Amino acid sequence: MTHFSFELTHRDAGSLARRGVFVTPHGPVQTPGFMPVGTQGTVKGVTIDQVAATGAHMILGNTYHLALRPGHETVRKLGGLHGMTRWEGPILTDSGGFQVFSLDAINHVDEEAATFRSHLDGSIVRLTPEHSIEIQESLGSDVAMVLDHVVALPAEKDIVQDAMERSIRWARRCLESATRDDQAKFAIVQGGLDVELRIQCARELAAMDFEGFAVGGLSVGEPPTEMYRITEATTPELPENKPRYLMGVGTPVDLIESVARGIDLFDCVMPTRNGRNGLAFTDSGSIKLRNAVHREDTSPLQESCPCIACRHSRGYLRHLFHAKEMLGPILLSIHNLTYYQQVMAETRAAIEQNRFNQYVAEKKQGWGIDA
Amino acid sequence: MTHFSFELTHRDAGSLARRGVFVTPHGPVQTPGFMPVGTQGTVKGVTIDQVAATGAHMILGNTYHLALRPGHETVRKLGGLHGMTRWEGPILTDSGGFQVFSLDAINHVDEEAATFRSHLDGSIVRLTPEHSIEIQESLGSDVAMVLDHVVALPAEKDIVQDAMERSIRWARRCLESATRDDQAKFAIVQGGLDVELRIQCARELAAMDFEGFAVGGLSVGEPPTEMYRITEATTPELPENKPRYLMGVGTPVDLIESVARGIDLFDCVMPTRNGRNGLAFTDSGSIKLRNAVHREDTSPLQESCPCIACRHSRGYLRHLFHAKEMLGPILLSIHNLTYYQQVMAETRAAIEQNRFNQYVAEKKQGWGIDA
Numbered sequence: 001m002t003h004f005s006f007e008l009t010h011r012d013a014g015s016l017a018r019r020g021v022f023v024t025p026h027g028p029v030q031t032p033g034f035m036p037v038g039t040q041g042t043v044k045g046v047t048i049d050q051v052a053a054t055g056a057h058m059i060l061g062n063t064y065h066l067a068l069r070p071g072h073e074t075v076r077k078l079g080g081l082h083g084m085t086r087w088e089g090p091i092l093t094d095s096g097g098f099q100v101f102s103l104d105a106i107n108h109v110d111e112e113a114a115t116f117r118s119h120l121d122g123s124i125v126r127l128t129p130e131h132s133i134e135i136q137e138s139l140g141s142d143v144a145m146v147l148d149h150v151v152a153l154p155a156e157k158d159i160v161q162d163a164m165e166r167s168i169r170w171a172r173r174c175l176e177s178a179t180r181d182d183q184a185k186f187a188i189v190q191g192g193l194d195v196e197l198r199i200q201c202a203r204e205l206a207a208m209d210f211e212g213f214a215v216g217g218l219s220v221g222e223p224p225t226e227m228y229r230i231t232e233a234t235t236p237e238l239p240e241n242k243p244r245y246l247m248g249v250g251t252p253v254d255l256i257e258s259v260a261r262g263i264d265l266f267d268c269v270m271p272t273r274n275g276r277n278g279l280a281f282t283d284s285g286s287i288k289l290r291n292a293v294h295r296e297d298t299s300p301l302q303e304s305c306p307c308i309a310c311r312h313s314r315g316y317l318r319h320l321f322h323a324k325e326m327l328g329p330i331l332l333s334i335h336n337l338t339y340y341q342q343v344m345a346e347t348r349a350a351i352e353q354n355r356f357n358q359y360v361a362e363k364k365q366g367w368g369i370d371a
Numbered sequence: 372m373t374h375f376s377f378e379l380t381h382r383d384a385g386s387l388a389r390r391g392v393f394v395t396p397h398g399p400v401q402t403p404g405f406m407p408v409g410t411q412g413t414v415k416g417v418t419i420d421q422v423a424a425t426g427a428h429m430i431l432g433n434t435y436h437l438a439l440r441p442g443h444e445t446v447r448k449l450g451g452l453h454g455m456t457r458w459e460g461p462i463l464t465d466s467g468g469f470q471v472f473s474l475d476a477i478n479h480v481d482e483e484a485a486t487f488r489s490h491l492d493g494s495i496v497r498l499t500p501e502h503s504i505e506i507q508e509s510l511g512s513d514v515a516m517v518l519d520h521v522v523a524l525p526a527e528k529d530i531v532q533d534a535m536e537r538s539i540r541w542a543r544r545c546l547e548s549a550t551r552d553d554q555a556k557f558a559i560v561q562g563g564l565d566v567e568l569r570i571q572c573a574r575e576l577a578a579m580d581f582e583g584f585a586v587g588g589l590s591v592g593e594p595p596t597e598m599y600r601i602t603e604a605t606t607p608e609l610p611e612n613k614p615r616y617l618m619g620v621g622t623p624v625d626l627i628e629s630v631a632r633g634i635d636l637f638d639c640v641m642p643t644r645n646g647r648n649g650l651a652f653t654d655s656g657s658i659k660l661r662n663a664v665h666r667e668d669t670s671p672l673q674e675s676c677p678c679i680a681c682r683h684s685r686g687y688l689r690h691l692f693h694a695k696e697m698l699g700p701i702l703l704s705i706h707n708l709t710y711y712q713q714v715m716a717e718t719r720a721a722i723e724q725n726r727f728n729q730y731v732a733e734k735k736q737g738w739g740i741d742a
């Protein structure tokens with residue numbers, strides 16, 4: 001346990017928001033923090049030095065995608081995810097559980113393993129908790145997620161409960177099969193939209209020796225209010241002195257609403273996916289760059305944004321999208337990732353100054369979201 | 372003429388290769404030099420700071436494309452090409468002549484203008500020499516190319532001669548209509564593969580007051596030996612004290628073979644286009660990154676290359692192409708542009724040291740090209 005630590009440096013006076021530092025073998029992660037997603041060993045459209053320049057501390061890789069292509073043994077021979085990508089900071093890898101859930105062609109879960117059909121060549125793959133950890137050890141991430149059983153919502157309570165209980169058993173198998181002490185293991189709380197199941201799951205996982213805890217199975221189509229309800233019911237059941245990670249979330253307002261409910265870490269494809277589609281996040285809400293109103297607009301996406309996209313005019317960025325130039329998606333991905341990191345930096349400062357609720361209210365006003 | 376100068380600082384002892392400095396309002400261009408192509412106001416897939424990091428001194432923009440989209444008035448309102456792209460060095464714009472030739476759907480040339488159908492909306496566009504200069508003045512480039520009449524090869528001599536003579540008349544009209552003295556005008560020598568016509572054209576243009584001269588209408592499918600033959604017949608007819616630009620050329624060996632024949636400037640889409648297709652230039656010849664042999668190759672594309680692609684392994688770059696990740700085209704474009712600039716930097720050093728022929732022989736040996 002000497003490789004990892006988590007220190008809470010400040011608690012906001014008016015909410016459950018926490019300010020902390022999660023230390024890994026590849027350096028510290030300031031929390032609350034946002035992890036850009038590098039599904040296939042690259043944050044889409046962005047070079048690794050550009051990722052660092054956005055202010056990101058930690059990035060995410062996907063066990064499922066990398067195990068299928070190029071294969072985790074190839075990743076290992078190429079120096080692991082760090083050697084391949086040249087990212088010098090910490091990396092977290094998911095377990096494959098969510099991809100098995102979201103990409104299911106054939107998708108069967110039994111007590112031993114999740115079985116699915118590869119989206120690349122149609123071959124049948126069986127992923128056990130032990131295999132997921134073995135893959136993540138080959139990838140060489142700083143944080144490995146346990147394999148979990150995610151179910152589509154809404155679902156009958158007995159189905160949700162069955163998957164939740166299996167997720168706990170699989171979490172223990174992951175912990176027991178792990179061989180690297182330079183890789184932290186994070187458990188994942190399941191239980192759908194049922195508070196009782198979530199609390200039960202959180203308590204059972206909290207009793208095990210994990211370096212961190214995630215809230216999983218959310219942001220799968222339920223209303224934000226439901227996500228907030230489950231999050232605020234779950235975090236009080238998790239250890240105070242361990243980082244809490246809300247998986248796959250979300251919009252800027254989702255991030256700060258969840259920080260207010262005690263979450264420390266996030267990941268989401270939204271900044272890069274929306275960026276590729278010509279949608280930019282700003283303090284005044286999101287902007288559709290393709291719109292004609294931006295044709296001769298000489299202003300940047302966001303005043304005072306330090307990113308390289310904001311050295312250009314909106315008119316130029318609009319032109320790049322209309323001309324189908326790669327530079328449009330590249331620059332908007334960089335801007336959106338920078339914007340997310342700026343929101344996280346402001347969040348950390350606001351917590352330290354005990355004015356986080358005020359910060360949330362101000363941001364929501366700018367974004368045009370009712371309090 | 373105070374805004375521009377060209378100084379020949381050294382001539383190679385064993386060839387026609389020249390070492391010079393072309394000074395523009397946006398700074399100097401060391402020659403021989405290579406201009407990355409930014410057709411639509413962006414070097415495809417590469418941010419402007421990454422373009423600068425490749426070592427490029429001057430970039431190229433396309434009058435035809437930018438006039439159609441976003442429109443040269445919009446470019447002007449967005450600060451010209453410099454204001455839009457944030458490129459701080461010199462920019463050269465072509466005249467549209469080559470695009471009228473290469474994209475012809477409907478394409479009619481009479482004494483007044485080139486008439487063609489827009490590839491964007493099918494509308495009929497008439498481009499006169501005066502209009503081409505007016506557009507380039509709106510774009511705000513440091514160097515404007517004259518509108519020329521390019522013909523497909525092979526062609527009957529009278530057709531080639533007719534287009535060549537029209538190109539001379541159009542060159543004069545461009546010179547006479549220009550209003551900006553902070554924009555240099557470069558003439559373009561035409562004449563197909565006919566040495567007699569090329570010499571006649573070069574002499575007539577050389578008598579006019581241009582800041583530089585281009586050899587145009589080559590690299591359109593003829594064998595390299597034909598291109599070299601025309602180039603070496605043309606350059607002796609051009610003023611010694613003005614830069615010479617071979618348009619649309621070429622492979623690395625084309626560049627150095629043409630430098631040996633007295634050429635100072637080049638542009639070509641090859642580094643970026645080939646990069647997007649997974650082909651990398653190296654001192655050992657070109658590499659197809661998709662090939663299976665690179666799967667677990669931990670070596671970089673090119674030892675000692677300073678580019679960010681060469682911080683990664685060939686195995687990782689191969690993975691990016693197989694996973695259809697944007698980062699593959701991005702990194703290979705950067706590498707190839709850097710490689711071209713490295714060849715130009717080596718070329719300049721070899722000329723200064725009077726060992727250019729030896730340099731050419733060494734490079735060709737590495738590339739596997741018979742002397």
Ligand SMILES: [Zn+2]
Nearest residue numbers: 305307310335
């Ligand atoms: Zn920005």
Ligand SMILES: [Zn+2]
Nearest residue numbers: 676678681706
């Ligand atoms: Zn390189």
